Amino acid sequence: MDTPSATPASRTFNVPATATSAEGAQTLIEIDNFDFYYGAKQALFDINIRIADKRVTAFIGPSGCGKSTLLRCLNRMNDLIDGTSVKRGSVKIRSIDINGRDVDSIELRKRVGMVFQKSNPFPKSIYENIIYGLRIQGVKSKSRLDEVVEKSLRGAALWDEVKDRLHESGLGLSGGQQQRLCIARTIAVEPEVILMDEPCSALDPIATAKVEELIHELKKQYTIIIVTHSMQQAARCSDQTAFFYMGKLIEFGETRDIFMNPKNPQTEAYVSGRFG
Amino acid sequence: MPPDINTAADTGEPSSKFAIQKKRTRLFGLTLDETIRVFFGGNALVAVIVLALITFFLFREGSQFFGQNRDSLRTYRLAGLEYVDIIRQQEEDHTALTRYLFDIRLKAVVQLTEQGIDAAEINRRLAAFDAFSERYSDTIVPIRGLVFELTEVATDIKTRYNENEDYKVARKNFLAAGMKAEADEITIKDLDFAKEIVAITGTVSAYEQINNEYADALKASVTVLPTLPVASLQPRLERFRELTREYLATFPGRLATLKAWDNNAPVKWTEAFTQFIFGTRWLTASFWQDWYGIIPLFVGSLMISCIALFIAVPLGVGAAIYVNQIASPMEQRLIKPAIEFISAIPSVVLGFFGIAVLGQALRALSQWEALSWVPGFPYSERLNALTAGCLLALIAVPTIFTLAEDAINNVPRAFKEASFALGASRMQTIVRIIVPASLSGIVSAVLLGLGRVMGETMVVLLCAGNRIAIPDFTAGFTAFLQPVHTMTGIIAQEMGEVVRGGIHYRALFVVGLVLFFIALLLNFLAQKIVRKYRISIG
Ligand SMILES: Nc1ncnc2c1ncn2[C@@H]1O[C@H](COP(=O)(O)OP(=O)(O)O)[C@@H](O)[C@H]1O
Ligand SMILES: [Mg+2]
Numbered sequence: 117m118d119t120p121s122a123t124p125a126s127r128t129f130n131v132p133a134t135a136t137s138a139e140g141a142q143t144l145i146e147i148d149n150f151d152f153y154y155g156a157k158q159a160l161f162d163i164n165i166r167i168a169d170k171r172v173t174a175f176i177g178p179s180g181c182g183k184s185t186l187l188r189c190l191n192r193m194n195d196l197i198d199g200t201s202v203k204r205g206s207v208k209i210r211s212i213d214i215n216g217r218d219v220d221s222i223e224l225r226k227r228v229g230m231v232f233q234k235s236n237p238f239p240k241s242i243y244e245n246i247i248y249g250l251r252i253q254g255v256k257s258k259s260r261l262d263e264v265v266e267k268s269l270r271g272a273a274l275w276d277e278v279k280d281r282l283h284e285s286g287l288g289l290s291g292g293q294q295q296r297l298c299i300a301r302t303i304a305v306e307p308e309v310i311l312m313d314e315p316c317s318a319l320d321p322i323a324t325a326k327v328e329e330l331i332h333e334l335k336k337q338y339t340i341i342i343v344t345h346s347m348q349q350a351a352r353c354s355d356q357t358a359f360f361y362m363g364k365l366i367e368f369g370e371t372r373d374i375f376m377n378p379k380n381p382q383t384e385a386y387v388s389g390r391f392g
Numbered sequence: 393m394p395p396d397i398n399t400a401a402d403t404g405e406p407s408s409k410f411a412i413q414k415k416r417t418r419l420f421g422l423t424l425d426e427t428i429r430v431f432f433g434g435n436a437l438v439a440v441i442v443l444a445l446i447t448f449f450l451f452r453e454g455s456q457f458f459g460q461n462r463d464s465l466r467t468y469r470l471a472g473l474e475y476v477d478i479i480r481q482q483e484e485d486h487t488a489l490t491r492y493l494f495d496i497r498l499k500a501v502v503q504l505t506e507q508g509i510d511a512a513e514i515n516r517r518l519a520a521f522d523a524f525s526e527r528y529s530d531t532i533v534p535i536r537g538l539v540f541e542l543t544e545v546a547t548d549i550k551t552r553y554n555e556n557e558d559y560k561v562a563r564k565n566f567l568a569a570g571m572k573a574e575a576d577e578i579t580i581k582d583l584d585f586a587k588e589i590v591a592i593t594g595t596v597s598a599y600e601q602i603n604n605e606y607a608d609a610l611k612a613s614v615t616v617l618p619t620l621p622v623a624s625l626q627p628r629l630e631r632f633r634e635l636t637r638e639y640l641a642t643f644p645g646r647l648a649t650l651k652a653w654d655n656n657a658p659v660k661w662t663e664a665f666t667q668f669i670f671g672t673r674w675l676t677a678s679f680w681q682d683w684y685g686i687i688p689l690f691v692g693s694l695m696i697s698c699i700a701l702f703i704a705v706p707l708g709v710g711a712a713i714y715v716n717q718i719a720s721p722m723e724q725r726l727i728k729p730a731i732e733f734i735s736a737i738p739s740v741v742l743g744f745f746g747i748a749v750l751g752q753a754l755r756a757l758s759q760w761e762a763l764s765w766v767p768g769f770p771y772s773e774r775l776n777a778l779t780a781g782c783l784l785a786l787i788a789v790p791t792i793f794t795l796a797e798d799a800i801n802n803v804p805r806a807f808k809e810a811s812f813a814l815g816a817s818r819m820q821t822i823v824r825i826i827v828p829a830s831l832s833g834i835v836s837a838v839l840l841g842l843g844r845v846m847g848e849t850m851v852v853l854l855c856a857g858n859r860i861a862i863p864d865f866t867a868g869f870t871a872f873l874q875p876v877h878t879m880t881g882i883i884a885q886e887m888g889e890v891v892r893g894g895i896h897y898r899a900l901f902v903v904g905l906v907l908f909f910i911a912l913l914l915n916f917l918a919q920k921i922v923r924k925y926r927i928s929i930g
Binding site: 191193196198222223225226229230232234236237238239240248249251252253298301302305 | 720721804806807808809810811812813814815816817820824825828829
């Protein structure tokens with residue numbers, strides 16, 4: 117880059133050409149004045165954010181700032197933890213408040229899938245892992261299941277590696293393959309949104325690159341929200357980035373702007389690597 | 393002489409010390425670490441040694457049983473008891489057949505009563521049948537007489553033999569104590585079995601004659617069958633005739649056995665084992681012959697354990713799943729200690745409870761009209777396998793609960809989260825992920841629960857009814873409502889009364905040995921299964 121940049125950070129990051137443009141993107145998730153508590157402890161403070169459809173949004177920030185907490189609020193995984201509560205505000209997906217009384221959290225999770233930090237395939241065969249979501253929905257047709265397995269594994273760029281051992285344990289795969297298996301398992305139920313909580317933090321660079329490549333592929337069909345530790349990764353994969361600090365949303369915008377042209381000094385300090 | 397370059401280093405202290413040597417605080421010449429290691433290592437060693445001693449002791453006391461059992465079987469044969477029992481079996485088979493007739497009569501009476509016919513009329517209608525069955529049961533009288541006489545003879549031979557053996561022991565004891573005069577007072581007359589036995593085997597031709605007459609009488613008695621007033625029972629009578637013919641067909645074989653029988657035939661070593669392991673009689677302090685067959689005790693233990701597990705597995709595993717996966721923290725704090733407290737109740741107190749409350753309550757329940765469809769209800773024995781099984785379930789629940797809860801708790805949280813994130817409900821997650829992932833842990837919990845139940849003594853002694861017999865399984869589930877005895881119960885009950893070193897004493901030790909091996913096996917399996925499961929979870 118020839119133009120002198122506003123911040124030192126811009127020299128470190130190459131914003132990829134694959135970024136989806138902001139124009140024409142529709143809002144899918146709206147979070148308004150959102151406060152969240154673990155028991156008496158407030159973890160999120162007045163979050164306001166609009167997440168666009170079919171784009172990749174990255175959540176960044178120092179550890180403990182509430183990225184995972186917010187992500188888990190989007191499919192109500194926090195319901196599993198005792199004592200959690202939403203004290204104020206709302207999360208709306210397609211204008212429906214997901215914390216509303218008439219919302220079935222099980223149906224919600226079928227539409228909002230999740231990939232975890234540590235890959236967690238079930239101690240079952242690769243095949244059974246993929247069709248788990250369909251099995252619990254009562255799908256029995258063998259041909260349909262076979263079709264979904266192939267489609268999902270292809271979608272997760274894993275088909276060629278495992279097609280000959282579909283009935284072996286999913287735990288026998290390498291770490292990167294396991295994580296892609298988890299992604300395949302998630303897309304098998306055809307969600308609209310995929311939440312990824314530091315999906316690459318336990319992977320080596322090559323496996324990481326594969327998952328990142330996959331994210332580019334997946335965003336054609338899915339809205340992706342990825343929590344990451346690594347600013348390079350956020351810069352490489354995401355279209356939009358949200359920076360959190362101490363449970364508050366500090367800055368949110370196009371990834372290019374956040375990294376090259378941050379408005380908030382805290383953001384600038386973080387992306388330039390001065391803390392975190 | 394060249395100057396020694398090392399001299400300075402040897403004599404002078406190095407200025408800065410590289411202090412990596414062991415500290416000098418020592419106890420009996422050991423450092424603190426080593427002392428601790430020796431202490432715990434020593435404890436572990438003591439535990440292993442004690443276990444080895446127990447095993448050795450059980451083996452030593454138990455193993456001599458088989459020799460004694462063989463001697464007992466040999467006497468049984470030498471004194472002719474075996475011969476008499478062959479004929480007695482014939483008599484008992486006949487009794488079983490007359491019972492069959494009795495059963496037909498009972499059914500007929502029930503049906504006729506249901507038709508509203510009074511007792512006098514029923515007896516009148518059954519008169520022909522009664523005459524028939526009386527004729528039938530009288531046919532055995534000559535055989536019965538012979539068995540009675542032979543029993544006297546054989547008992548006499550055996551008694552004299554045993555007395556003589558006792559004298560021998562006494563004499564040896566006197567001699568060992570140096571009391572020559574007393575020893576000489578005891579006269580020992582060794583029995584000549586070959587001569588004595590003639591009193592029994594010599595009757596074979598008499599038997600042959602009696603037997604032929606008996607066979608003829610039997611054949612004659614069933615040539616014409618009476619007509620029953622209830623037509624539907626007639627086929628049973630036909631069946632009875634068939635059974636009688638089958639019975640008759642065994643006669644020539646029996647006669648041949650008797651003729652070939654030899655009181656001197658050797659008793660094989662294996663017989664001493666098979667009589668114990670497959671023996672269906674546990675009969676002690678009998679005037680005739682003692683039998684030490686473990687089957688009735690084993691079956692009793694097994695039945696009670698089955699009932700206990702049947703109740704305790706759903707309860708224990710269900711509670712474990714509930715507490716670990718569903719209950720609120722409040723409930724967890726309440727339920728867990730409550731269940732674990734059960735195991736702190738002394739089992740004798742539970743036994744009390746079983747006698748005073750549960751047995752009574754179950755019997756009252758069985759007499760309740762609305763439950764009369766349950767097989768075996770109503771029943772009258774207050775203490776039976778069911779009562780003991782229910783109480784043992786109470787003992788097994790804490791073991792199964794605690795270990796199963798542990799196993800479920802060990803299922804990585806990530807599995808559960810992944811399942812929920814894929815849109816599974818709580819129930820689906822439990823059934824499809826949590827239980828399969830902890831299944832081997834649960835199975836081993838059940839095995840250890842079974843071990844706990846098998847080894848429990850006080851409750852079964854107090855509540856199982858203590859009848860040494862294999863329950864009648866032909867009647868299906870009612871077998872579980874009959875009193876039984878158990879391996880643990882028999883040891884506790886009889887060990888106090890037996891002669892140390894006697895065959896009965898040793899037999900009880902072998903039963904203990906069997907229990908020991910069952911416990912060992914169950915623990916081994918449980919550990920193996922758990923180990924496999926750890927590997928599969930990764
Ligand atoms: N299960 C929990 N119970 C109580 N506090 C929690 C729990 N999980 C996270 N927290 C707290 O919430 C805050 C945000 O955590 P988290 O969302 O995991 O941060 P991040 O993912 O950004 O590292 C932290 O202060 C953390 O201690
Ligand atoms: Mg996190």
